[in-house]
Amino acid sequence: MALVLNEEQQLLKESAEGFFAEKAPVVQLRQLRDDKSEKGYSADLWQEMAEMGFAGVIAGEELGGTGFGYVGAGIVAEAMGTTLAASPFMASSVIALSVLNAFDDDHSRAIAHKLATGAEIATLAIDETSRHAPEKTTLKVSETETGYVLNGMKTFVPDAHVADKILVLARTAGEAGDPDGLSLFIVDTGAKGMIVDRTVMTDSRNWAKITFENVSVSSDNLLGDKGNGWKTLEPALDKARLVIAAELLGVSQEAYRVTMEYLKERKQFDTIIGSFQALQHRAAHWYSELEVTRSAILKGLQAADSGQNTAWFASLAKAKASKTAELSTNEAIQMHGGIGMTDEYDIGFYIKRARVLQHLYGDFNYHSDRFAKLSGY
Amino acid sequence: MSELETFRLEVRNWLEANCPDSMRTPTKGLEDVCWGGRKFVFESDDQRIWLNRMADKGWTVPTWPKEYGGGGLSKAEAKVLASEMKRINARSPLNSFGIWMLGPALLEFGTHEQKLEHLPPIARGEIRWSQGYSEPNAGSDLASLATKAEDKGDHFIINGQKVWTSYADKSDWIFCLVRTDFDAKKHDGISFVLFDMDQKGVTTKPILLISGNSPFCETFFDDAIADKKNLIGEAGKGWTIAKYLLTHERTMIGDIGMPVPLSSLALDKMELENGQLDDAMLRGDIAAHEIDAASFMFTMERAKDEAKAGASLGAFSSMLKYYGTELNKDRHELILKVNGSDAYEWEGQFSNDGEIARNWLRTKANSIEGGTSEVQLNIISKRIIGLPG
Numbered sequence: 001m002a003l004v005l006n007e008e009q010q011l012l013k014e015s016a017e018g019f020f021a022e023k024a025p026v027v028q029l030r031q032l033r034d035d036k037s038e039k040g041y042s043a044d045l046w047q048e049m050a051e052m053g054f055a056g057v058i059a060g061e062e063l064g065g066t067g068f069g070y071v072g073a074g075i076v077a078e079a080m081g082t083t084l085a086a087s088p089f090m091a092s093s094v095i096a097l098s099v100l101n102a103f104d105d106d107h108s109r110a111i112a113h114k115l116a117t118g119a120e121i122a123t124l125a126i127d128e129t130s131r132h133a134p135e136k137t138t139l140k141v142s143e144t145e146t147g148y149v150l151n152g153m154k155t156f157v158p159d160a161h162v163a164d165k166i167l168v169l170a171r172t173a174g175e176a177g178d179p180d181g182l183s184l185f186i187v188d189t190g191a192k193g194m195i196v197d198r199t200v201m202t203d204s205r206n207w208a209k210i211t212f213e214n215v216s217v218s219s220d221n222l223l224g225d226k227g228n229g230w231k232t233l234e235p236a237l238d239k240a241r242l243v244i245a246a247e248l249l250g251v252s253q254e255a256y257r258v259t260m261e262y263l264k265e266r267k268q269f270d271t272i273i274g275s276f277q278a279l280q281h282r283a284a285h286w287y288s289e290l291e292v293t294r295s296a297i298l299k300g301l302q303a304a305d306s307g308q309n310t311a312w313f314a315s316l317a318k319a320k321a322s323k324t325a326e327l328s329t330n331e332a333i334q335m336h337g338g339i340g341m342t343d344e345y346d347i348g349f350y351i352k353r354a355r356v357l358q359h360l361y362g363d364f365n366y367h368s369d370r371f372a373k374l375s376g377y
Numbered sequence: 378m379s380e381l382e383t384f385r386l387e388v389r390n391w392l393e394a395n396c397p398d399s400m401r402t403p404t405k406g407l408e409d410v411c412w413g414g415r416k417f418v419f420e421s422d423d424q425r426i427w428l429n430r431m432a433d434k435g436w437t438v439p440t441w442p443k444e445y446g447g448g449g450l451s452k453a454e455a456k457v458l459a460s461e462m463k464r465i466n467a468r469s470p471l472n473s474f475g476i477w478m479l480g481p482a483l484l485e486f487g488t489h490e491q492k493l494e495h496l497p498p499i500a501r502g503e504i505r506w507s508q509g510y511s512e513p514n515a516g517s518d519l520a521s522l523a524t525k526a527e528d529k530g531d532h533f534i535i536n537g538q539k540v541w542t543s544y545a546d547k548s549d550w551i552f553c554l555v556r557t558d559f560d561a562k563k564h565d566g567i568s569f570v571l572f573d574m575d576q577k578g579v580t581t582k583p584i585l586l587i588s589g590n591s592p593f594c595e596t597f598f599d600d601a602i603a604d605k606k607n608l609i610g611e612a613g614k615g616w617t618i619a620k621y622l623l624t625h626e627r628t629m630i631g632d633i634g635m636p637v638p639l640s641s642l643a644l645d646k647m648e649l650e651n652g653q654l655d656d657a658m659l660r661g662d663i664a665a666h667e668i669d670a671a672s673f674m675f676t677m678e679r680a681k682d683e684a685k686a687g688a689s690l691g692a693f694s695s696m697l698k699y700y701g702t703e704l705n706k707d708r709h710e711l712i713l714k715v716n717g718s719d720a721y722e723w724e725g726q727f728s729n730d731g732e733i734a735r736n737w738l739r740t741k742a743n744s745i746e747g748g749t750s751e752v753q754l755n756i757i758s759k760r761i762i763g764l765p766g
Contacts, residue, residue: 002682003675260762274764277755283764284757288696295679296672320672365661372664377640377654 001302003295005071012072016054016079023048024085026346032086033204039162040198040206041086050118055093058101059116063109070239070304074246074297081250084353086205088121091158094243096122098236099167099184103224111165111186122165122186125154125210126233132362134230134237135179139170139212147218150185153211156360160208161198163189168212169233172226182229185221192216203356204349238314241361242300245314245321248357249297252321252328253290255350259283259332266337279335286331293324312374319367322358329354384454388461395430397423400468413471414505415549415575431470432501438476441484445492446500474543475499475506479552479571482622486569486610495571507574509539509553509596510619517752519554520563520616524598526555526570533557533570533608535578535601541746545581545594548574553603554619557612569615572603588738589723589731624690626747627698639663639670639708643715659714666704666711673700692760699753702743709737 005013024045032040049055057072059065066072073094080089092115100112100122114120126134139152150170160166166187174181187194193215201207224232260283263274273279297320300313329351333340340347358364378386400423404410409420411428419425431437434448439455441447450458480499483492498504515522524537535555545551551574558566574581578601583591610618640663647654654660680697684690712733713720720737722728744750758764 002686003679004682004686260764263764272765275766280758280762280764281751281754283762284696284699284754287757287762288700291693291696292669292672292676292700295675296668298679299675316668316671319668323668368661368664368668371668372640372653372660375638375640375664375667377644377649377660377663 001306003298003302005075005298009068009071009075012068013075013079015052016076017082019048019052020079020083020085024080024083024087026084026349029084029086029204029349030346040159041088041162045085046087046118049087049089054089055118056097056116057093058097059112063113063116065116069301070242071298071301073243074301077243077247078250078253081247081252081353082254084251084349088123088159088162088206090240090244090247091123091163091206092121093118095124095158095236095240096165096167098239099124099223099233102232102236107220108223114164120164121159121162122167123157123159123163124167124169125157125160126169126237126361127156128152128154130155132359132366134169134233135182136176137169137171137182138176139168141170141172141183141185144216147216147221148185150187150212150215150217153209155199155209157208157210158360159206160189160196160210162206165189166194166210167223169229172229174227179230181227182233183226184223184229184233185217186223187215187217187221201356203353205353205356207356235310237361238310239304241314241318241367242297242304242310244357244360245297245317246301248321248325248354249290249293251350251354251357252293252325255328255332255347255354256286256290258347259335262336282331282335286327289324289327293320296320312371315362315367315371315374318362319364319371322364322367325354325358326364381453381457385457385461388458389464391434392461392465392467395427396462396465396467397427399423400427400470401466402468403466404468411469411471411502412505412544412547413473413502414547415503416547417502417505427468428470428502435500437471437502438480438496438500441480441496441500445484446497471502473499473502473505474508475504478508478622478626479506481625482552482569482618483609485621486618491607491609504550505544505548507542507545507548507551507596509542509545509551511541512538513540517749519619520567522554522556522567524553524555525559526557526568526603528557528612531605533603533605535570535572535598535603537598539596539598540584541593542581542596543593545574545596546583550574551579551596552609554615555603557615561613564616565613567615567619568612569609569618570603571607571609572601576601578602586738587741588735590735590739623748624694627694627753636708638667639711639715640667642712646715659711662714663711666707670704670708673704676700692756695748695753695756696761698747699744699750699757702740703750705743706740709740713737 028042053066054076056063056065057068057076058070060067097112097115100108115122128137128139139150142149150168166189168185168187170183170185172181172183189196193213195211197209199207199209263279263283264272266273297317300310300317303313304310332347333351336347339345399421411424435443435446436448436458438446439448439450439458440452443449476499480496483495510519512522512524524535524539526533526535550571552571554567555570556566557568578599580597581594583594585591643654643663647656649655677697680690680693716733720733723731723734759766
């Protein structure tokens with residue numbers, strides 16, 4: 001497969017970029033933050049995203065989706081990253097839907113259909129500590145005659161307080177650190193004993209901590225085989241990591257674009273500061289890193305669509321995208337100088353979003369370590 | 378069977394019958410690579426036979442037109458030939474700057490007569506070419522070159538000095554940037570000429586490098602003569618050809634190919650602890666490097682695919698050159714760390730005469746030759762980003 005977007009994908013890219021630029025410019029996120037919006041995203045925007053087919057971008061037509069696959073999801077995520085559009089897209093349309101796609105029972109498919117059409121929102125609760133370590137999951141499960149009872153807590157869950165359903169990684173056997181003995185459950189947000197605490201975070205987006213106090217679910221709510229949850233979740237998570245890397249690239253690319261514009265107009269010492277070689281060489285290096293990052297991400301997204309194992313590609317892309325996003329947002333603020341430190345200027349929103357996304361499902365260190373393991377050293 | 382598959386079978390049969398066994402082993406180093414030329418001494422009969430057989434087919438330059446000594450193959454056919462050669466580990470029959478650099482420039486800018494005169498001897502490995510670009514006072518600022526070519530009617534008289542001329546002492550002819558007009562603006566007075574180095578007015582002197590090797594020379598012109606029919610393109614328009622060639626060279630230097638992964642070198646040399654390299658900090662550095670290296674490899678792939686889809690590479694090649702060469706320097710710094718004190722042996726059988734150290738030192742030139750990293754960053758900044766000069 002040629003490592004370029006095909007014609008259809010190019011069209012999707014143009015329409016996604018146009019859509020977010022018009023319907024969700026950065027000022028929308030600023031407004032949501034300043035208004036302390038209860039929902040944390042614009043319901044109208046989400047409705048339109050569903051109508052555009054973005055909510056079902058990775059789902060096939062039989063599920064009400066548009067079938068653009070992961071390359072398509074990456075295109076939408078990158079466009080979202082450039083305007084910092086707030087929506088449950090990543091949590092529901094990418095992460096939750098990727099997990100559900102692994103099952104072909106009627107129950108899972110019915111939920112997947114609702115996610116793909118935007119009728120419902122779902123999210124995934126996985127981390128329990130401040131560092132991403134899915135194998136260390138301890139959320140306890142006890143078996144009853146009719147189902148299971150969940151006890152424990154989760155953190156850093158995207159869009160939980162607006163979700164209809166929460167996918168939960170829990171331990172049904174073994175010890176913390178053991179990848180076996182983990183199971184996936186699907187829980188309705190109204191479930192008794194489940195307390196969702198919205199956490200206001202740096203990026204002004206939706207995050208939550210969830211406490212499970214004797215939450216009872218029926219045996220139908222177990223997804224797949226008991227104890228096999230990690231085997232299902234890991235490949236889905238890897239695909240989501242690739243799409244997150246694409247969103248990070250969008251964030252980085254826009255920070256770069258805005259900064260280059262600034263370098264071309266800001267004058268000091270009676271000179272356009274972009275004419276200073278001290279800045280030019282940093283700008284050119286930055287450009288190079290963006291291009292190199294773009295290739296790693298596209299390669300991974302194509303691998304995901306062709307059904308290959310994407311673990312190595314996902315760690316490569318997430319590590320590289322995280323490093324480039326850190327470079328990009330730091331350079332953006334430094335090159336803007338004092339104005340980059342003001343809340344009035346948008347660039348601050350980009351560095352805040354970048355760091356949170358960098359951390360989501362494993363940062364540079366997590367993924368370079370995993371990349372080394374997967375490469376056999 | 379498709380035409381391409383038929384072609385593959387033909388190629389396979391021909392290679393089986395014609396590639397000598399000793400030419401199906403990896404080269405041991407630069408000393409048994411075939412460079413061709415009047416002064417070249419074949420290391421074996423097989424090496425000579427292999428070159429001649431391939432040259433007869435036009436397969437030393439498979440995509441060049443047949444009338445100029447090439448194989449007239451399509452890109453797809455050339456790919457088949459390359460993959461079939463790889464299948465039997467066949468050595469490249471001929472390496473030369475004539476093939477990599479002058480050839481493409483002549484095909485683009487030369488007249489039919491010039492192509493007929495110069496391309497077939499390149500394809501047959503009869504003439505070895507050297508590149509006369511840099512001068513002592515024209516390095517990064519190449520266009521300020523001062524080697525003077527005086528118009529004498531049917532020929533030029535050339536005086537001046539070139540430096541970093543690769544293998545000039547082993548070469549037969551030189552393609553050379555000279556100044557034909559000292560009054561014009563600096564980019565406009567440059568011409569691109571070819572001339573025989575086997576003449577009284579040309580002397581070469583190898584330069585000993587920090588690696589202990591001497592792949593480059595100083596080359597002096599003292600009333601050297603160049604026939605005017607060997608002026609390529611118009612007088613004063615040489616800079617266009619020079620830039621074309623530099624872009625070509627940059628893509629080549631940036632494309633470090635697929636070297637042995639750094640981590641395999643580390644796995645051979647270092648101890649493992651619980652399946653991981655026992656030096657955790659170095660392991661982290663290696664992983665960070667390999668993440669960049671893999672991302673760069675995919676960028677080369679993307680650049681090729683975009684070019685195939687009709688996009689022009691342009692100044693993107695400067696990015697590839699910059700990134701690829703910095704990456705290669707980093708790789709060799711890490712190779713030193715992986716090998717510890719063994720990396721610093723300079724002589725003796727154990728280290729193959731200091732191969733690791735000498736290769737490491739060689740890479741320091743990667744970000745200098747073909748335009749320094751700083752020059753590439755200038756180009757990216759002006760031509761791609763559009764920052765003011």
